[in-house]
Amino acid sequence: MTKRILWVGEAAYPLATVARASITIIVPDKFGAIGRLFKFAGTVLTAAFLLNAANSAAAGALGGGQQGSDSGWPVVLALIAVVLYFVFATLPVLRQNRLYALTVDTAGPPTALLAWESPGPAYELQAAVTRAIENPQIEFQQFVSSIIVDLRHYQFGDSVNIYGGNGNTGVSK
Numbered sequence: 001m002t003k004r005i006l007w008v009g010e011a012a013y014p015l016a017t018v019a020r021a022s023i024t025i026i027v028p029d030k031f032g033a034i035g036r037l038f039k040f041a042g043t044v045l046t047a048a049f050l051l052n053a054a055n056s057a058a059a060g061a062l063g064g065g066q067q068g069s070d071s072g073w074p075v076v077l078a079l080i081a082v083v084l085y086f087v088f089a090t091l092p093v094l095r096q097n098r099l100y101a102l103t104v105d106t107a108g109p110p111t112a113l114l115a116w117e118s119p120g121p122a123y124e125l126q127a128a129v130t131r132a133i134e135n136p137q138i139e140f141q142q143f144v145s146s147i148i149v150d151l152r153h154y155q156f157g158d159s160v161n162i163y164g165g166n167g168n169t170g171v172s173k
Helices: 030-063 073-094 119-134
Strands: 004-008 011-014 018-028 099-106 111-116 140-144
Touching (some): 004 111, 018 119, 119 140
Antiparallel strands (some): 004 011, 018 099
């Protein structure tokens, strides 16, 4: 049995199969979150103002120009919806810290992604894995507890847009 294993949670990565260990900085997509907030707010507030104008016009046509006491309720509801969207969808992204991720690629398909909020542990583990790969005579066992990170809130890697071409395949969202 080999003593040259990197344990990530319940997964074991034998060092003989590690092809690369690299550090990547994962940055929260704060601009995207703010953009989504503005898009949501613009859509909801525009609809609310149009609905409010339609209500006012209908009240004016039916009541001879009288304004109802509840004529601004669509705008109030839209503002409440925008505030709730900010609190539950935008604020969590804005509060996220950048993560320093160690990516451990193996000779086969499995890849481990380990992330920390400070760069020290990522660089230390990368150096330890690299030393162990360079010196196969030494024993190496490292245990890393796993955490859950929602990567939908982060911009990871390069963003690429491809236009045209023939026979391209990819992921469509």
